[in-house]
Amino acid sequence: MDNTDVAKEAAAKEALKYARSGYVIGVGTGSTAMVFLRELHRLIINGVINNVLLVPTSTETEIEIVRLGLANLLRYPWQVDRIDVAVDSADEVDRRKNLIKGGGAALTREKIIDYWAREFIVIIDESKVFDSIPSKHPIPIEVIPFAWSIVKARLEELGGTAELRFGSGKRGPVVTDNGNYIIDYMPRAVVNIEDLERTIKELPGVVEVGIFNGRRVSRVIIGKADGSVITMD
């Protein structure tokens, strides 16, 4: 395991403390969330945690839940009346727990489940903490295909770069689980992230913005290369 894997595993294992028997658990998307899911699977099959239900934030996560043999625990949002805890990762996190999410193009379902959860726990390795965001990763924005060029132009008018996301190994734009496209937007200057989220969300054709407000995040667990963790509450 390299340093990043050690850090991800440390954060994922710490997050298991928040997944209790009887809980409806929102399961995030991406490599870090998958480490959490596999650790959770271990506790479930060993009978340490019982009677949980799992609500995935993407098709990718849903497939992994099934692959692990946990299809009987899989539920969609309309089959549950609550999410007790959601555990998800992020591309960037600032000191106020604001997040950039959507590197895996799952931001809309993630925001729906993560914000609905009574507790929203974010697990990251230490490379994802920045003084201001976006820093290295642009902001993913889900748009309906009909509107992509108009939204792209409006974002460029705000300043910075806006690119329609193309997948590797596939011709054409990335298509989300909701049948939409992703525009990756990097503002030119440091911005107020809350104002920017509001401004982008108001553009017709925008479905969701990959800016997650720190006030909606219960706790960020940061895994370190030596296997230790620190938390931001």
Ligand SMILES: O=C(CO)[C@H](O)[C@H](O)COP(=O)(O)O
């Ligand atoms: O927002 C996400 C997917 O839409 C992921 O949580 C984010 O991209 C982090 O992924 P990883 O754990 O693979 O670095």
